[in-house]
Amino acid sequence: MNIDWQAFVLTAQLAGITTAILLVVATPLAWWLAHSQRPWVGWVEALVALPLVLPPTVMGFYLLLLFSPGGGPGAWWLTLTGQSLNFSFTGLVIASVIYSLPFATQPIQGAFLSVGRGVIEAGATLGASPLDRFFRLVLPLSRRGYLTAAVLVFAHTLGEFGVVLMIGGNIPGETRVVSVALYEAVETLNYGSAHTMAAILLGISFVVLLVVYGLNRRSSFRLGSGV
Known part of the structure; x- marks a missing residue:
């Protein structure tokens, strides 16, 4: 059984970098x-949400055309970096971020919407600057949203296939991520490797979700108990 561990490392790097950039x-x-x-806020919201409904291919x-x-x-990137x-x-990375x-x-x-303007206005009446209000009030109260965002982005990047295949192809050590390696294993009837890679991805996804739900429950309990 041949498992492409290099693809797992590359996928983890891609997911981690994408998550950090998007946060x-x-x-x-x-x-x-x-x-x-x-x-025109609604237009921007629709544009941001477009990847949710647009087929990955x-x-x-x-x-692929934009990056050509x-x-x-x-062309600008080619001129800058060669x-x-x-x-x-x-x-x-850029495609995954988008x-x-x-x-x-x-x-x-x-x-941010759940924080409410009342908390922000209360901070303003106490003399806090906009940056102080954001970093001392808004961010701590929004930590569950950030945790959810980080997990969703990381897990979503782990399972990307259509976009990464179109942009990256299947270059070992450079663009060959787990989803592409899994697809290739199925195509070549190497079901043993496919089963193993799929099981590892399933286990990672379950553990990540388990940790997130556990942290969210603990956070909810602390907020409810006034801790």
Whole structure:
């Protein structure tokens, strides 16, 4: 039985980097979506949520064109670094960030909305600056949203297939993630390896969800008991 452990390491790196980037990128976006009164907020929300309903291969196809050296961001990146975004780990990261954006933005936006303006206004009356109010009040009260966002993004990136296959292809050690390795094992009738890789992914996903639900329950208990 041949298990591609290199694909597991690459997938974990991709999921970790994507999660870290999105927790930063989604924070100002979620804050703006939660509090902006602009009439076109709904358009931005729809655009952010588009990966939830758009087939992965469709998004992968358009990103493949966008990343191509022929023009746009792909040409700019090639000029800057001398490397193509397509079929590269950097391209996988950017594609994963775009594809997983709603999985980070929506939980954080919901957490910001649950804080309420009353808490923020109370901090303002006590003389706290906007940054102090955000870091001392909003962020601690939104930790469950951030935890949910981190888990959803990480788990979603682990299971990505259509987008990563379109953008990265199947280059061992560079773009070959677990979902692609699993697909190849099934295609070559190597069901033993496919079963093992699928079972490992299933176990990782279950453990991650178990930890998250446990932390959320503990957090809810502390809030309910006033700790």
